[in-house]
Amino acid sequence: MEHPDSILIVDFGSQVTQLIARRVREAGVYSEIVPFQSAEAAFARINPAAVILSGGPASVVDENSPRIPQAILDSGLPMLGICYGQQALTEQLGGKVEKGDSGEFGEAFITVEGECSLFDGLWATGERHQVWMSHGDKVTALAPGFRVVATSPGAPYAIIANEERRIYAMQFHPEVVHTPDGAKLIANFVRHVAGLSGDWTMAEFRAAKIAEIREQVGSAKVICGLSGGVDSSVAALLIHEAIGDQLTCVFVDGGILRQGEAEQVVSLFRGHYNIPLVHVDAQDLFMDGLAGVTDPEAKRKFIGKTFIDVFEAEAKKIGGAEFLAQGTLYPDVIESVSFTGGPSVTIKSHHNVGGLPERMNMKLVEPLRELFKDEVRVLGRELGLPDVFVGRHPFPGPGLAIRIPGEVTRERCDILRKADAIYLEEIRKAGLYDAIWQAFAVLLPVRSVGVMGDGRTYDSVLALRAVTSVDGMTAQAFDFPGDFLPRVTTRIINEVKGINRVVYDYTSKPPGTIEWE
Numbered sequence: 190m191e192h193p194d195s196i197l198i199v200d201f202g203s204q205v206t207q208l209i210a211r212r213v214r215e216a217g218v219y220s221e222i223v224p225f226q227s228a229e230a231a232f233a234r235i236n237p238a239a240v241i242l243s244g245g246p247a248s249v250v251d252e253n254s255p256r257i258p259q260a261i262l263d264s265g266l267p268m269l270g271i272c273y274g275q276q277a278l279t280e281q282l283g284g285k286v287e288k289g290d291s292g293e294f295g296e297a298f299i300t301v302e303g304e305c306s307l308f309d310g311l312w313a314t315g316e317r318h319q320v321w322m323s324h325g326d327k328v329t330a331l332a333p334g335f336r337v338v339a340t341s342p343g344a345p346y347a348i349i350a351n352e353e354r355r356i357y358a359m360q361f362h363p364e365v366v367h368t369p370d371g372a373k374l375i376a377n378f379v380r381h382v383a384g385l386s387g388d389w390t391m392a393e394f395r396a397a398k399i400a401e402i403r404e405q406v407g408s409a410k411v412i413c414g415l416s417g418g419v420d421s422s423v424a425a426l427l428i429h430e431a432i433g434d435q436l437t438c439v440f441v442d443g444g445i446l447r448q449g450e451a452e453q454v455v456s457l458f459r460g461h462y463n464i465p466l467v468h469v470d471a472q473d474l475f476m477d478g479l480a481g482v483t484d485p486e487a488k489r490k491f492i493g494k495t496f497i498d499v500f501e502a503e504a505k506k507i508g509g510a511e512f513l514a515q516g517t518l519y520p521d522v523i524e525s526v527s528f529t530g531g532p533s534v535t536i537k538s539h540h541n542v543g544g545l546p547e548r549m550n551m552k553l554v555e556p557l558r559e560l561f562k563d564e565v566r567v568l569g570r571e572l573g574l575p576d577v578f579v580g581r582h583p584f585p586g587p588g589l590a591i592r593i594p595g596e597v598t599r600e601r602c603d604i605l606r607k608a609d610a611i612y613l614e615e616i617r618k619a620g621l622y623d624a625i626w627q628a629f630a631v632l633l634p635v636r637s638v639g640v641m642g643d644g645r646t647y648d649s650v651l652a653l654r655a656v657t658s659v660d661g662m663t664a665q666a667f668d669f670p671g672d673f674l675p676r677v678t679t680r681i682i683n684e685v686k687g688i689n690r691v692v693y694d695y696t697s698k699p700p701g702t703i704e705w706e
Contacts, residue, residue, distance in 0.1 A: 194385045196220040197237035199228045201245030201255050201273045207520060207662055208364035209241055209271070209375070211561060216376040217387030221559070229258035239267040239383035241375075242274025244362060248326050249276045249286050257281055267383045269375070270358035272324050275349070278358050284332035288325065296367065297322045299347045305338040306381045307348070307357055311373050320347070321367035324360055355382055366663075391567045395427070398556050402431035406512055411554055412504055413514035414496060415440045415466070417454040418584045420516030420557060423569040427556050428514050429464050430572065437465040437510070439503045441496060443475035444602055445588030448610040457578070467507070471499055472599075479590060479597040483634075485706035488597065492587045504551065514554040519561050520661055562661050582613075582627045583661065591706035595634030601649075604687045605632040608651050611684060615677045616655070625667050628655035630681075631694075631705045639689030641682075648689040651681060656703055664698040 196213045200206045200222050213220035220241075223231035232240070240261055247254045257277050261268070270278040276286045299320050301312045312318060320341070328346040331337070335356075339348035344360040351357075357378065363371030379385050413425045415438040429436050438458055442451045451468070459466040478491050504510045557565055562583060569579040589605050590597045609630040616622050631652040639646040653674070655667035678691040694701075 194218060194389070195235060195237050196239050196241055196379065196383070196385075197228075197232060197235050198222045198241045198243060199257065199261070199274070200224050201243050201277070202247065203244035203272070205362065205364055205662070206243040207561075209243060210519070211659070211662075212364050212372045212375040213241070213379055214389070214561075214564070215372060216379045217389050218379050218383075218385050219389045219559075225255045225257075229260050232258065232261055232264075237266070238385055239269070239379070240264075241378075242268065242270040242277060242358075244272030244274065244323070247273065248288060249273070249280045250288055250326065265354070267355040267378070268357070269378045269382075270356075271364070272360060272362060275346075275358035275360055276324075276326055276328060278356065279328045279330075279332050279335075279346075279349075282332035282335075282356075284328060284335070285330035286326055287329045294323050295321070297341050297343060297361065299339045299341040299344075299361070301339050303336070303338045305348070305350050305357070306352065307350070307374050307377045308338075309377055309381050311370060311377060319367075319369055320361035320363070320371070321365050322361045327360070357382065391564065391571045394560075395568060395571055398427060399431040402428055402554060402556060405554060406432055406435065409435065409511040410507065410509050411436045411512040411514050412500060412507060412510045413438045413554075414500060414516075415454065415458065416516070416584070416586060416588075417446065417450045418516070419562075419569060419578060419581055420518055420565055422454075422458075422516075422574060422578050423565050423572065424514055424516040424555075424557050425458065425464065426462070426572045426574055427568070428554065429462070434465060436514070437467060437507050439467045439469060439500055441469045441471050441499050443492070443495070443588065444472035444599060445475065445492075445590045445597070447584065447589070448606045457575070467503055469499055469503065471495070474499070476597070476599055481596060483595050485591060485594070488590050488706070489587050492590055496586075511551060512554045513551045514556070516565075517555040517558050518565065519557075519559055563659065580623060582622075582625070582629070585704055591704055592629060592631045593634075594631070594705055600687075601632055604649065604685060605630060605651075607685045608632070608681050608688060611680050612653060612677055615673070615680065619670070619673060621667075621669070621673075624657070625655050626658035626661065626664065627703055628653075628667070630654070632688075637690045641689065646689045648687050650690045650692060651685075651688045652692050652694050652705070653677070654694045654703070654705070656698070658698075658703070661703065662698075664703050666693075666695040666697060669693075 196218055198209050198220055210220045210222050280286050297320055298317050301314050301316045334351040335349045337346055338350050341347045348359045363374045415421050415425055425438050440454055455468055458464045482488055566579050585591055589602050593601050612630050616628055633650045633652055635650045636647050637650050656664035657667050658664040674693055681691055
């Protein structure tokens with residue numbers, strides 16, 4: 190999308206670059222992440238009002254290490270360098286960076302040494318503030334025109350500034366929650382240094398995206414893969430608002446959906462919104478294909494391919510559909526290959542990222558590709574989607590298949606569906622649903638001995654998962670009240686045949702992921 194007041198974020202490979210984009214958007218300004226390899230072309234295309242340079246795993250003193258495009262350095266635009274971004278700025282503008290002996294990782298405290306536009310209304314000279322460090326190399330000599338405005342015991346150049354050129358750089362990471370005032374520092378850069386008004390809203394996004402969809406699609410037909418989750422539901426509504434009955438939604442039931450989900454989706458979209466909807470019962474196709482498959486990536490790839498095959502068949506029946514719409518989100522793109530092929534490490538593949546078989550001769554419409562999950566919810570409310578859909582916890586594209594480690598069968602899907610429904614019902618009854626980012630059950634490939642009545646059982650183990658998060662990139666296990674887990678465990682074991690033991694997953698992200706596969 191084209192935004193006259195936007196921030197370009199150059200990704201040097203940090204695993205938390207996406208958090209920079211979140212902080213900029215929280216300040217009311219549109220931001221876009223591009224990998225350093227294509228930053229020069231993106232800079233010319235986006236024509237941003239300012240540039241932020243991310244952290245990264247490389248060392249600027251190494252040969253062929255990533256560099257800031259000269260066009261950006263020569264632009265005269267405001268710049269903010271973070272960690273590697275600070276080191277790259279220093280090195281390329283005439284300062285000096287050296288490899289550190291031990292590095293500095295984790296919580297640190299910096300001392301404010303002087304006034305600076307980044308500190309307006311926030312920090313005063315002489316104050317100490319907590320930040321989060323994660324670096325090996327360090328700046329040892331400033332580039333001409335820069336001065337030190339904050340120091341720490343491990344980083345004598347913790348924050349540096351060249352206010353004449355409106356270039357600022359810091360050794361720590363302001364984008365993470367472990368730097369309590371980090372979001373305010375970024376907001377000060379966006380507002381006070383770059384001079385942006387911070388008036389980017391979801392209403393503006395809606396209007397701009399509708400115009401973009403109309404321009405992209407023209408008079409062509411579009412089919413939309415509707416899963417029933419928040420993402421595809423919002424994408425479908427937005428596209429329908431743009432092109433009306435040129436859109437046909439295809440809802441595929443592969444037997445890996447939550448309890449009652451198919452009926453709810455058909456009722457809302459076909460009944461309430463009167464959107465053309467094809468309901469495909471493909472349970473046999475999916476279950477037969479998943480038989481014997483245990484590798485999680487193999488599951489994802491099979492499910493993704495099969496969804497595409499079904500869409501291809503339906504597209505032929507509909508006739509003349511040139512576009513396939515998907516609810517791909519920004520984190521999907523970043524985690525899969527980094528945005529547009531950047532240097533970040535691949536975490537896992539997503540079934541809705543990576544394009545379509547060439548034989549389909551269809552183009553993608555991905556109206557949510559620039560948005561984070563919480564922004565999609567805001568857009569959903571903007572579009573009038575009922576809270577029962579907007580407020581739903583995230584549900585993975587591969588569905589229950591990746592919540593059943595090991596082989597996926599009809600029987601195991603039925604067991605998990607029932608247990609998951611009980612879990613979510615109890616969460617809602619306790620008034621905790623909206624306090625939790627995502628909650629679900631996982632049917633483990635483990636059987637345990639139990640005693641029910643006077644008999645011995647040898648049944649499956651169920652894991653319960655619930656996390657709090659802002660954008661799904663980091664997450665903490667949710668602490669239920671003391672009586673909740675015993676109560677839900679009793680219900681599940683009593684009401685779901687095939688489960689005799691329930692455990693709770695306390696792992697945060699990182700080091701774990703939210704889903705188990």
